[in-house]
Amino acid sequence: MARAGLTPERLTRAGAELADEVGFDQVTVSALARRFDVKVASLYSHVKNSQDLKTRIALLALTELADRAAEALAGRSGKDALAALANVYRDYAREHPGRYAAAQLRLDPETAAASAGVRHARMTRALLRGYDLTEPDQTHAVRLLGSVFHGYVSLELGGGFSHSAPDTDVTWARILDALDTLLRNWPAPGEPPTDPRG
Amino acid sequence: MARAGLTPERLTRAGAELADEVGFDQVTVSALARRFDVKVASLYSHVKNSQDLKTRIALLALTELADRAAEALAGRSGKDALAALANVYRDYAREHPGRYAAAQLRLDPETAAASAGVRHARMTRALLRGYDLTEPDQTHAVRLLGSVFHGYVSLELGGGFSHSAPDTDVTWARILDALDTLLRNWPAPGEPPTDPRG
DNA sequence: GCCACTTGCCTAAAGATGTTAGGCAAGTGC
DNA sequence: GCACTTGCCTAACATCTTTAGGCAAGTGGC
Numbered sequence: 001m002a003r004a005g006l007t008p009e010r011l012t013r014a015g016a017e018l019a020d021e022v023g024f025d026q027v028t029v030s031a032l033a034r035r036f037d038v039k040v041a042s043l044y045s046h047v048k049n050s051q052d053l054k055t056r057i058a059l060l061a062l063t064e065l066a067d068r069a070a071e072a073l074a075g076r077s078g079k080d081a082l083a084a085l086a087n088v089y090r091d092y093a094r095e096h097p098g099r100y101a102a103a104q105l106r107l108d109p110e111t112a113a114a115s116a117g118v119r120h121a122r123m124t125r126a127l128l129r130g131y132d133l134t135e136p137d138q139t140h141a142v143r144l145l146g147s148v149f150h151g152y153v154s155l156e157l158g159g160g161f162s163h164s165a166p167d168t169d170v171t172w173a174r175i176l177d178a179l180d181t182l183l184r185n186w187p188a189p190g191e192p193p194t195d196p197r198g
Numbered sequence: 199m200a201r202a203g204l205t206p207e208r209l210t211r212a213g214a215e216l217a218d219e220v221g222f223d224q225v226t227v228s229a230l231a232r233r234f235d236v237k238v239a240s241l242y243s244h245v246k247n248s249q250d251l252k253t254r255i256a257l258l259a260l261t262e263l264a265d266r267a268a269e270a271l272a273g274r275s276g277k278d279a280l281a282a283l284a285n286v287y288r289d290y291a292r293e294h295p296g297r298y299a300a301a302q303l304r305l306d307p308e309t310a311a312a313s314a315g316v317r318h319a320r321m322t323r324a325l326l327r328g329y330d331l332t333e334p335d336q337t338h339a340v341r342l343l344g345s346v347f348h349g350y351v352s353l354e355l356g357g358g359f360s361h362s363a364p365d366t367d368v369t370w371a372r373i374l375d376a377l378d379t380l381l382r383n384w385p386a387p388g389e390p391p392t393d394p395r396g
Numbered sequence: 397g398c399c400a401c402t403t404g405c406c407t408a409a410a411g412a413t414g415t416t417a418g419g420c421a422a423g424t425g426c
Numbered sequence: 427g428c429a430c431t432t433g434c435c436t437a438a439c440a441t442c443t444t445t446a447g448g449c450a451a452g453t454g455g456c
Contacts, residue, residue, distance in 0.1 A: 003404060003451070025223070030442055040443080042405045050443065106356055139364050140372045143350070146358065147373070151349020152341070158304055160344065166337050174338045174387060175345070181385045187375050201422070201433060228413055238414080240434045248414065 004038045008046045011036075012056040019057060019098025024105075027098070029053065054105060059115055061099035065092055066116040069123050077130040079180040085127055086149055086176055093153045100157070104150075120146075131183040141183060148179060202236045206244045209234075210254040217255060217296025222303075225296070227251060252303060257313055259297035263290055264314040267321050275328040277378040283325055284347055284374055291351045298355070302348075318344075329381040339381060346377065 014035055019027045029050050033040040047053045065088065072084040093100035107115060124142045133141055152175065155161060161168050212233055217225045227248050231238040245251045263286065270282040291298035305313060322340045331339055350373065353359060359366050 006404080028442065029444090039406060041407080041445085044444070045404065104356065112357075136364050136368075137372070140369045143353070143359055143366075143369045144346070144373050144376065146353055147349035148342070148345050149349070150353060151345035151347070154302075154352070155341070155344055155348060158302065159307075159310075161341060162307075166334050168341075170334075171338045171341045174335070174385075175342050177385050177387070178342065178380055181383075182376055182380050185379075187372075187379045189372060189375070204433075226413065227415090237435060239416080239436080242415070243433065 004036050004042070006036060006038065006042065006046050008056065011043060011046055011053065012060050015053055015057045016060055016096070016099050016102070019102055020096050021098065024054075024057070024098045024101035027054065027057065054102065055107065055111065057099070058102040058105040058107065059111075061096070061103040062116040062120070064096075064099065065089070065103060066119040066123070068092060069120065073123055073127060079176070081127045081130055082145075082180055082183070083176050085123065086145075086172075086179075089149045090153050090156075090172065093157050097157055100153070104154075128183070131186070133183070133186055137186055141186065145179065148175065202234050202240070204234060204236065204240065204244050206254065209241060209244055209251065210258050213251055213255045214258055214294070214297050214300070217300055218294050219296065222252075222255070222296045222299035225252065225255065252300065253305065253309060255297070256300040256303040256305065257309075259294070259301040260314040260318070262294075262297065263287070263301060264317040264321070266290060267318065271321055271325060277374070279325050279328055280343075280378055280381075281374050283321065284343075284370075287347045288351050288354075288370065291355050295355055298351070302352075326381070329384070331381070331384055335384055339384065343377065346373065 011032060015027055015032055018031060018035060022031070029043055029047075030040050032053070033043055043053075047056065068088045069085055072088045073081055076084050107117075121142060124145055125138060127145075128138055128141055131141070152172065156168055161171070209230060213225055213230055216229060216233060220229070227241055227245075228238050230251070231241055241251075245254065266286045267283055270286045271279055274282050305315075319340060322343055323336060325343075326336055326339055329339075350370065354366055359369070
């Protein structure tokens with residue numbers, strides 16, 4: 001009987017494609033076996049179990065995202081870098097919704113620490129070097145950017161913004177403008193300043 | 199044989215509790231049947247299927263959230279209202295993580311239109327009456343607020359901010375400050391203004 | 397080229413969940 | 427007290443997950 005040439009890597013890649021086609025939570029060992037025209041049990045020599053498979057897909061997605069982000073940030077700074085990084089997340093989520101969902105999988109702490117997730121945090125910090133933020137504020141800003149990017153992309157992908165008038169591209173551009181303005185005039189703690197012009 | 203007194207409502211409530219205990223994606227018809235000490239098939243007289251059960255839990259969560267939001271917004275305006283609404287989402291997610299996850303379930307358009315989801319959008323718009331935004335910008339702002347609230351809460355809940363130094367409560371407060379400042383000085387489209395003081 | 401050995405995919409089997417069809421008994425209305 | 431409805435049941439089947447053990451396709455030594 002001809003061998004199918006299964007490897008953990010091929011299974012992971014095929015699993016990622018499957019996720020983009022049918023949704024990450026529909027990724028199943030059985031479906032993957034069907035895709036390779038192979039019996040289900042055969043996969044268990046290459047991945048530990050279903051959870052292991054999903055974790056591998058998540059790690060793949062995180063790595064792809066981090067690679068794209070690194071490339072997008074190269075040679076850019078300021079608002080240019082901000083928009084580039086933001087668009088990496090948004091475009092990736094639209095091109096690969098299943099992988100993007102996979103990237104949100106909750107990983108156990110050790111796996112998370114060894115994942116490309118830490119590269120994302122580092123890159124966001126690097127991006128903020130173009131703005132004038134000192135340490136505690138920098139972390140706040142990292143969290144804000146992460147929240148906006150993830151929140152927007154996830155709501156847009158989930159259809160939360162559908163059937164409403166202004167195009168989501170316009171909103172996205174305005175939000176990036178707003179974030180840039182905000183980062184350049186980061187308010188001090190406590191009572192935020194009123195408009196200095198008023 | 200004694201009757202268990204199953205109803206769609208009781209099943210939905212119990213399903214919501216189960217979601218908070220074990221996670222929304224672990225909510226299963228079987229687990230719910232065990233909780234009522236009843237055979238699995240018995241549930242199928244009250245809910246159509248597993249998807250129906252999950253949809254009902256999602257609608258329950260959306261309603262509870264909207265009720266809390268309405269109460270929190272009553273009598274408040276400006277930053278007070280902003281913080282109150284934001285904290286409704288964050289507190290609800292921390293008290294009821296499974297329900298919060300349920301509220302993110304993708305609903306089909308008709309179900310979504312009939313859900314409490316529309317109340318959320320309306321309340322966010324009402325909140326923005328405390329700021330000076332005209333129509334296209336108001337929608338952009340609604341989307342921004344939704345993104346930040348959902349993104350922050352979901353990252354915090356998923357452990358994305360764990361094991362890092364500044365307390366997440368501090369970040370949250372600073373983000374609310376920043377949003378308030380931003381809404382009061384909403385930048386015009388195109389090139390955002392530089393700091394007017396510089 | 398043959399032998400022993402490893403490795404890859406297989407069959408078999410058992411457990412969990414989802415779902416449907418049909419039955420019997422506990423409640424309800426006259 | 428009787429017919430009727432309703433609620434939970436048993437039975438059965440499909441799908442998915444996972445483990446144990448088997449056979450044959452490749453691999454290395456001679």
